Amino acid sequence: MPRTFRLKFNRIGPMCYIGHLDMMRYMQKAVMRAELDIRYSEGYHPHQIMSFAYPLGVGMETHGDYFDIDLLSYTISSGKVLFGDETALEDGIVSEVCSGIMRDLNAVMQEGTEILSVSLVPVKADNAMASVMAASYDVLLDDMTNFTADKIKNYLLQPEIMVEKEGKKGPVLKNIKEGIYNFALAENGHLYMYVCSGSSLNIKPADIVSSYLRYHQLEEIKIRHIIRLETYRSENGKLVPLGYD
Amino acid sequence: MHNKERKLALSDDILMTIEKPSRYIGGELNSVMKDKAKVKLRFAFCFPDLYEIGMSHLGISILYGLMNSYEDVWCERVYSPWKDLDAIMRIEKIPLFALESQEPVKSFDFLGFTLQYEMCYTNVLQVLDLSGIPYYAKDRTEDDPIVIGGGPCVYNPEPIADFFDLFYIGEGEVCYRPLFDLYEDCKEKGLSRKEFLRLASHIEGIYVPSLYEVVYRIDGTIESQKPVFEDVPQTVKKCIVKDFDHAYYNTKPVVPFLRATQDRIVLEVQRGCIRGCRFCQAGQIYKPIREKDPEMLKQYAKEMMKNTGYDEISLSSLSTSDYSHLPELLDYLIEECNAKKMNISLPSLRIDAFSLDVMKKVQDVKKVSVTFAPEAGSQRMRNVINKGLTIENILNGAEMAFRGGWNKVKLYFMLGLPGEKEDDIKAIPELCNEIAKLYYDTVPKSERHGKAEITASTSFFVPKPFTAFQWAPMDTMEHFIEKARLTKQTMLSQLNAKSLSYHWHEAGTTIIEGILARGDRKIAPVILEVYQNGNFFDAWTEEYNHDAWMDALEKYNCSLDFYIFRERYEEEIFPWDIIDAGVSKAYLYREWMNAKQEMVTPNCRQKCAGCGAASFGCGVCVEARI
Numbered sequence: 001m002p003r004t005f006r007l008k009f010n011r012i013g014p015m016c017y018i019g020h021l022d023m024m025r026y027m028q029k030a031v032m033r034a035e036l037d038i039r040y041s042e043g044y045h046p047h048q049i050m051s052f053a054y055p056l057g058v059g060m061e062t063h064g065d066y067f068d069i070d071l072l073s074y075t076i077s078s079g080k081v082l083f084g085d086e087t088a089l090e091d092g093i094v095s096e097v098c099s100g101i102m103r104d105l106n107a108v109m110q111e112g113t114e115i116l117s118v119s120l121v122p123v124k125a126d127n128a129m130a131s132v133m134a135a136s137y138d139v140l141l142d143d144m145t146n147f148t149a150d151k152i153k154n155y156l157l158q159p160e161i162m163v164e165k166e167g168k169k170g171p172v173l174k175n176i177k178e179g180i181y182n183f184a185l186a187e188n189g190h191l192y193m194y195v196c197s198g199s200s201l202n203i204k205p206a207d208i209v210s211s212y213l214r215y216h217q218l219e220e221i222k223i224r225h226i227i228r229l230e231t232y233r234s235e236n237g238k239l240v241p242l243g244y245d
Numbered sequence: 246m247h248n249k250e251r252k253l254a255l256s257d258d259i260l261m262t263i264e265k266p267s268r269y270i271g272g273e274l275n276s277v278m279k280d281k282a283k284v285k286l287r288f289a290f291c292f293p294d295l296y297e298i299g300m301s302h303l304g305i306s307i308l309y310g311l312m313n314s315y316e317d318v319w320c321e322r323v324y325s326p327w328k329d330l331d332a333i334m335r336i337e338k339i340p341l342f343a344l345e346s347q348e349p350v351k352s353f354d355f356l357g358f359t360l361q362y363e364m365c366y367t368n369v370l371q372v373l374d375l376s377g378i379p380y381y382a383k384d385r386t387e388d389d390p391i392v393i394g395g396g397p398c399v400y401n402p403e404p405i406a407d408f409f410d411l412f413y414i415g416e417g418e419v420c421y422r423p424l425f426d427l428y429e430d431c432k433e434k435g436l437s438r439k440e441f442l443r444l445a446s447h448i449e450g451i452y453v454p455s456l457y458e459v460v461y462r463i464d465g466t467i468e469s470q471k472p473v474f475e476d477v478p479q480t481v482k483k484c485i486v487k488d489f490d491h492a493y494y495n496t497k498p499v500v501p502f503l504r505a506t507q508d509r510i511v512l513e514v515q516r517g518c519i520r521g522c523r524f525c526q527a528g529q530i531y532k533p534i535r536e537k538d539p540e541m542l543k544q545y546a547k548e549m550m551k552n553t554g555y556d557e558i559s560l561s562s563l564s565t566s567d568y569s570h571l572p573e574l575l576d577y578l579i580e581e582c583n584a585k586k587m588n589i590s591l592p593s594l595r596i597d598a599f600s601l602d603v604m605k606k607v608q609d610v611k612k613v614s615v616t617f618a619p620e621a622g623s624q625r626m627r628n629v630i631n632k633g634l635t636i637e638n639i640l641n642g643a644e645m646a647f648r649g650g651w652n653k654v655k656l657y658f659m660l661g662l663p664g665e666k667e668d669d670i671k672a673i674p675e676l677c678n679e680i681a682k683l684y685y686d687t688v689p690k691s692e693r694h695g696k697a698e699i700t701a702s703t704s705f706f707v708p709k710p711f712t713a714f715q716w717a718p719m720d721t722m723e724h725f726i727e728k729a730r731l732t733k734q735t736m737l738s739q740l741n742a743k744s745l746s747y748h749w750h751e752a753g754t755t756i757i758e759g760i761l762a763r764g765d766r767k768i769a770p771v772i773l774e775v776y777q778n779g780n781f782f783d784a785w786t787e788e789y790n791h792d793a794w795m796d797a798l799e800k801y802n803c804s805l806d807f808y809i810f811r812e813r814y815e816e817e818i819f820p821w822d823i824i825d826a827g828v829s830k831a832y833l834y835r836e837w838m839n840a841k842q843e844m845v846t847p848n849c850r851q852k853c854a855g856c857g858a859a860s861f862g863c864g865v866c867v868e869a870r871i
Contacts, residue, residue: 013251014251014253014270014271014272015270015272015502017260017266017267017270018267018502018503019265019267019503022267022502022503022504025502025504026502028554028556029274029500029553029554029555029556030554031554032550032553032554032555032556032585033551033552033553033554035551040586044607044608044609044612045588046586047556048586058261058266059257059260059261059266108554110272110273110274111272112272222258224257225257
């Protein structure tokens with residue numbers, strides 16, 4: 001029985017200029033080089049079954065993105081080939097497999113991306129993309145003088161925060177206030193944002209920045225960087241990181 | 246964005262404004278980083294076109310690996326920035342940089358260009374311009390890199406001779422080491438650029454254009470082209486790899502982040518061609534054919550899969566069906582690829598029972614087509630061009646394909662071949678019609694997947710140096726368009742017209758390609774003029790500016806009649822006579838006469854045509870014949 005694994009990765013430096021599709025192709029090639037026994041689609045041109053949690057835009061760095069892969073087998077150091085049957089794997093074996101996958105992939109990875117952790121996804125769990133409920137970000141603008149604790153507090157005290165979002169039938173106005181779980185000045189002087197993500201309401205850091213500037217009647221300020229810090233799923237009503245570590 | 250290991254030449258702001266920034270960041274898998282303090286020679290290797298095109302080129306990949314295998318050399322890659330970035334670099338005065346180190350090209354020891362098609366010449370000027378290197382070799386100083394050109398276009402380097410310090414004639418695996426040794430030696434001794442170039446002319450395959458004086462006759466043809474010093478050779482003979490089995494091959498090619506035009510593992514199974522098609526330059530300049538040991542290729546395939554992670558593999562050569570170990574190699578690859586879930590992309594093989602069987606194993610017959618390249622519609626014309634494909638070959642192949650489940654056939658033809666008559670043109674649609682008819686006769690209605698889809702495309706013929714047609718006149722643009730129209734009309738009047746479709750290529754670039762292919766040193770200012778008027782990326786149809794070329798030709802009194810529309814005479818000295826490609830002018834002229842008499846010449850494995858390539862003492866020339 002194939003097992004699904006969730007891989008957490010980072011992307012920093014020049015590699016952030018790669019588009020999402022190219023990032024997927026990059027990971028597929030890494031899986032080939034690592035010779036992992038990944039599951040393929042059927043047909044004349046089979047492709048690896050790999051699902052990314054959240055598309056990474058060109059220019060965005062991340063410390064906490066995820067993708068899922070299905071492995072048909074994995075050979076552990078003792079030479080034993082696993083996943084041949086339905087029996088549940090012991091915890092010790094699972095952690096050996098997970099650290100093995102991480103080691104195999106990191107050995108063939110380019111500078112700028114690294115697999116940070118690997119976990120086994122429970123059988124009935126949602127796939128990576130469907131699991132995404134929130135994400136957190138580190139955001140830095142060219143000029144931070146107008147981002148003060150007071151101004152942020154006033155912005156968040158508005159009864160509603162309307163933002164124009166791209167809907168299926170063109171732009172629609174959406175209230176994002178309930179989706180902003182945290183928006184604050186971080187210790188490093190950057191902005192910290194913890195927001196609702198996924199299919200129901202997908203808030204991007206740029207949504208907050210633009211509505212903030214509008215609320216305070218400020219001129220446009222260029223965003224210098226957006227770094228995704230973590231991606232979250234929901235477990236028993238609580239938000240937890242996407243992995244199952 | 247913080248935390249960058251390698252400092253990029255372009256700012257974040259620029260990278261976020263341009264299309265596909267990953268073209269310019271380097272750092273791809275298998276790209277080579279070295280400590281610049283520990284190398285003696287830095288080589289910037291440029292394919293003067295877009296990254297996606299240049300990254301698909303096998304030649305650079307081989308030489309990049311080879312040069313970087315030398316401890317004292319660091320070879321980096323350079324491509325033409327697309328127009329969006331080009332404009333920004335001019336405004337912001339950012340010098341063109343190499344991808345690996347991200348450092349300015351101008352600081353390198355060498356700037357090498359591979360010249361694969363004539364329409365890239367304006368891009369060569371773009372690269373020089375953005376690098377801050379003078380266009381003309383004579384204007385360069387000790388601070389400029391040595392500019393060297395290689396690739397098929399340098400078999401007539403004369404139109405661009407004034408832009409280059411050196412040309413490398415032949416296969417890159419052979420003479421770069423002696424050239425680098427000489428360069429390092431000259432640098433150590435403090436010799437000047439001029440002194441280095443003079444000494445370089447003594448190396449096999451190295452042509453130094455500034456050391457030759459060309460004298461023209463009153464009619465514009467060449468009176469003489471002689472070296473200005475006694476120690477400089479009269480002609481420069483191409484250098485080739487003699488032991489092809491043991492030639493260097495790069496099994497760790499750079500894997501681009503974005504999808505290149507050729508985004509797969511490439512195995513070069515052989516170099517050269519036995520066929521001797523009279524229009525084909527590659528068939529002559531890569532002679533003689535040399536095959537690679539299949540065991541070696543299997544080993545390369547295995548290593549490259551491990552080193553790249555590609556999900557596709559393809560074979561490269563001028564005519565893969567002629568590779569004598571093809572069945573063995575394909576059997577191995579099919580098995581290996583099935584196990585690894587990889588695709589095999591087949592080159593266009595000659596359609597026969599074997600190739601159809603292979604295609605069936607690796608492709609979906611309902612989706613793909615079988616391809617024929619008869620190049621000419623009538624048998625008479627195919628004899629003129631020495632294309633050994635007969636109507637029986639085509640119809641038998643097509644019938645087998647139809648029985649095997651295919652219903653799509655692609656055919657490639659040329660218009661404007663020497664001596665072409667109206668009947669030869671009409672024969673193209675007639676052949677297509679016959680193939681469509683064959684489909685309906687062969688496949689019963691109940692077994693058909695829709696109608697037959699026969700697609701013909703024509704390109705316009707350009708006579709090239711070192712071919713039998715180097716003496717031939719080229720057709721005018723008006724003729725080309727008329728001929729394409731005639732083909733189209735005849736296509737529509739066929740009984741099975743509904744199963745036929747027809748495409749043709751633009752005629753404008755063809756004319757300019759003709760001039761650049763057989764031009765002389767008087768063409769250089771024309772190319773510069775076109776470039777300075779803001780035109781480059783001429784190989785891209787939407788960027789090509791025909792009027793700019795016509796105006797520049799007129800300004801410099803370069804007439805189309807002289808360069809392309811006249812038949813050249815037997816004894817005429819050609820601009821490219823300085824180059825010795827290994828095939829003799831006498832042989833080529835015999836072939837020109839054979840063409841006029843519609844006589845076929847057997848291929849190299851059947852019978853030696855005495856072309857002269859035997860002087861290399863390798864490949865088919867020394868193998869036993871069938």
